[in-house]
Amino acid sequence: GQQLNQSPQSMFIQEGEDVSMNCTSSSIFNTWLWYKQDPGEGPVLLIALYKAGELTSNGRLTAQFGITRKDSFLNISASIPSDVGIYFCAGLSPGTYKYIFGTGTRLKVLA
Amino acid sequence: GAVVSQHPSWVICKSGTSVKIECRSLDFQATTMFWYRQFPKQSLMLMATSNEGSKATYEQGVEKDKFLINHASLTLSTLTVTSAHPEDSSFYICSVHIGTGPGSPLHFGNGTRLTVT
Numbered sequence: 001g002q003q004l005n006q007s008p009q010s011m012f013i014q015e016g017e018d019v020s021m022n023c024t025s026s027s028i029f030n031t032w033l034w035y036k037q038d039p040g041e042g043p044v045l046l047i048a049l050y051k052a053g054e055l056t057s058n059g060r061l062t063a064q065f066g067i068t069r070k071d072s073f074l075n076i077s078a079s080i081p082s083d084v085g086i087y088f089c090a091g092l093s094p095g096t097y098k099y100i101f102g103t104g105t106r107l108k109v110l111a
Numbered sequence: 112g113a114v115v116s117q118h119p120s121w122v123i124c125k126s127g128t129s130v131k132i133e134c135r136s137l138d139f140q141a142t143t144m145f146w147y148r149q150f151p152k153q154s155l156m157l158m159a160t161s162n163e164g165s166k167a168t169y170e171q172g173v174e175k176d177k178f179l180i181n182h183a184s185l186t187l188s189t190l191t192v193t194s195a196h197p198e199d200s201s202f203y204i205c206s207v208h209i210g211t212g213p214g215s216p217l218h219f220g221n222g223t224r225l226t227v228t
Contacts, residue, residue, distance in 0.1 A: 003154055031214040042204045042219035092214055101155045
């Protein structure tokens with residue numbers, strides 16, 4: 001099935017550093033979602049975005065709906081060890097009800 | 112709190128047997144539920160859309176006779192992996208929309224780890 005390109009695939013960072021990741025598509029989306037998945041568990045919703053240019057925060061997390069509607073960004077400030085996990089973006093195309101998921105960014109935080 | 116409950120969380124079965132996985136919406140009614148499959152270190156792939164009171168809609172390449180979906184009530188959808196084989200070993204996760212409209216976010220169950228020996 002179709003997937004979104006997510007970058008980077010993985011990253012190792014020091015505790016306290018900021019993290020940036022993005023998700024890009026060749027087609028436009030009406031909604032962007034960002035999830036975090038811990039090993040052996042289902043993804044947990046972090047942030048939902050509904051309008052081009054929208055910038056939304058959830059604690060240390062900030063996500064933006066790209067102005068072209070073809071991309072989205074997630075930033076994590078002052079990372080902590082519990083930020084470790086896999087982050088997925090998901091996009092919803094106009095006229096559909098099925099979300100497409102990104103390839104994931106695996107984050108590891110070094111204490 | 113959790114909005115979707117999935118059971119069992121893990122199951123090991125022998126090749127050729129069938130396994131049923133349950134997905135329940137908690138404290139709300141879900142006319143539509145979604146079943147995803149996730150292989151190790153890969154993304155989530157939509158398998159099928161479960162529709163209450165009607166047939167499920169399967170994604171291209173997913174065998175409907177192998178992955179039987181039943182959505183008999185507004186709070187329960189089941190996925191049965193029939194005649195399971197080792198290649199069916201995977202992480203199966205259900206999800207539901209929270210809110211109205213197709214753009215409402217998906218909330219996921221905790222997943223079921225299936226291992227076929």
